[in-house]
Amino acid sequence: MKPASRETPVIENVIRLAYKRGEEKRVPSLPLELEPVLAKSVAKRLREQYGITIEPGSLVPRKCNGREIGVLIAIEGLDGAGTTTTSLALASILRLFVKNGKAVYTKEPTDNPIGVLIKSILRGHVDKSLMRPDILTHLFIADRIHHVYEENVAPGARGVVGAVAQGYLVVTDRYKYSNIAYQSSMDETNTYTMEDIMALNAVTPPAHILLYLDVEPEEALRRITTTRKVLETTENLELLRKVRNAYQKLLVMLKENPEWPAASPGETPWVTHVERTTGISVECIYPRDAQYPVIIKVYERDMSVEEMLVESLTRVIAKLVETGHLVQENGNEHGV
Numbered sequence: 001m002k003p004a005s006r007e008t009p010v011i012e013n014v015i016r017l018a019y020k021r022g023e024e025k026r027v028p029s030l031p032l033e034l035e036p037v038l039a040k041s042v043a044k045r046l047r048e049q050y051g052i053t054i055e056p057g058s059l060v061p062r063k064c065n066g067r068e069i070g071v072l073i074a075i076e077g078l079d080g081a082g083t084t085t086t087s088l089a090l091a092s093i094l095r096l097f098v099k100n101g102k103a104v105y106t107k108e109p110t111d112n113p114i115g116v117l118i119k120s121i122l123r124g125h126v127d128k129s130l131m132r133p134d135i136l137t138h139l140f141i142a143d144r145i146h147h148v149y150e151e152n153v154a155p156g157a158r159g160v161v162g163a164v165a166q167g168y169l170v171v172t173d174r175y176k177y178s179n180i181a182y183q184s185s186m187d188e189t190n191t192y193t194m195e196d197i198m199a200l201n202a203v204t205p206p207a208h209i210l211l212y213l214d215v216e217p218e219e220a221l222r223r224i225t226t227t228r229k230v231l232e233t234t235e236n237l238e239l240l241r242k243v244r245n246a247y248q249k250l251l252v253m254l255k256e257n258p259e260w261p262a263a264s265p266g267e268t269p270w271v272t273h274v275e276r277t278t279g280i281s282v283e284c285i286y287p288r289d290a291q292y293p294v295i296i297k298v299y300e301r302d303m304s305v306e307e308m309l310v311e312s313l314t315r316v317i318a319k320l321v322e323t324g325h326l327v328q329e330n331g332n333e334h335g336v
């Protein structure tokens with residue numbers, strides 16, 4: 001489920017998960033006091049497991065040529081894995097802990113015209129002949145190009161990359177990795193392999209961090225069917241099993257052959273677009289001495305929502321500190 005507006009404070013959106021789109025979904029409510037509880041638990045686990053001490057406002061984005069540079073974090077998983085819940089909570093907690101308060105939630109498919117068309121196709125509301133994996137592959141990519149280079153995801157920022165270049169931590173609820181896992185799994189003719197869809201997606205940059213929420217397809221379907229009256233065409237057990245296999249394969253592919261630094265220039269058409277949109281060197285946004293995306297996998301077996309959130313958020317923040325994308329500074333006096 002996706003909230004309608006990112007102008008609303010993120011924590012409110014988390015709470016609204018309980019009420020939003022009542023006609024489609026009945027989502028169990030998360031406790032109202034979630035944010036402070038979560039902040040405390042995350043700070044505690046970071047201290048105990050990673051030796052990282054953080055307080056509200058104590059983290060700052062790394063700098064390049066004197067300006068703060070943010071990151072792109074993609075949250076991925078099967079429908080029902082909790083990508084929306086986790087993305088909202090992560091943006092909220094990051095906003096609390098970073099000094100500039102610059103963290104935003106965004107999502108794909110977007111609420112822009114191409115994203116709306118995609119949703120109509122997935123819901124079977126338009127001509128059924130549009131429901132083809134090849135058509136969807138290209139529509140999702142077109143929606144993503146607009147999202148990454150044009151959509152106003154943060155005040156005064158052009159596109160996701162514009163926001164990152166202005167020091168925002170951008171959390172996207174799904175990204176190109178959904179495209180690769182879902183559309184290749186829907187394609188029974190095997191016209192577009194995962195590698196093909198990955199190559200088509202080289203028009204947009206990698207995420208700095210890819211958080212994959214791993215859930216058993218049976219559990220994912222159970223969550224979807226208990227929270228939603230109307231299921232999307234993609235939400236059936238057979239497809240979810242295929243998509244999970246595809247995600248597992250994709251994580252291996254990305255570890256062996258990261259998107260950045262790329263092996264060949266043909267894999268990086270996004271570099272020109274990023275530099276044109278942001279006006280800064282790509283090396284400032286994607287330092288060459290690291291490999292992207294950095295992958296984090298959380299296996300949800302027997303985890304409560306709260307446990308999944310603490311585990312996921314702690315690991316993402318620890319990784320951002322470890323890789324130098326977030327730097328620890330003295331925080332303010334309000335510890336958590």
Ligand SMILES: Nc1ncnc2c1ncn2[C@@H]1O[C@H](COP(=O)(O)OP(=O)(O)O)[C@@H](O)[C@H]1O
Nearest residue numbers: 001027079080081082083084085223304305308
């Ligand atoms: N780890 C978990 N354990 C139990 N229920 C969960 C867990 N994560 C999410 N949920 C529930 O599953 C449902 C779907 O969550 P949501 O974040 O909308 O998933 P997605 O966006 O991945 O489809 C919600 O009712 C949410 O509260």
Ligand SMILES: Cc1cn([C@H]2C[C@H](O)[C@@H](COP(=O)(O)OP(=O)(O)O)O2)c(=O)[nH]c1=O
Nearest residue numbers: 001002079108109140174175178179182234
């Ligand atoms: C971004 C993306 C999403 N998807 C799929 C994953 C989901 O099944 C669906 C989007 O639905 P979802 O993210 O669950 O949104 P909502 O909660 O509003 O229903 O689109 C793709 O197939 N390819 C893509 O490139």
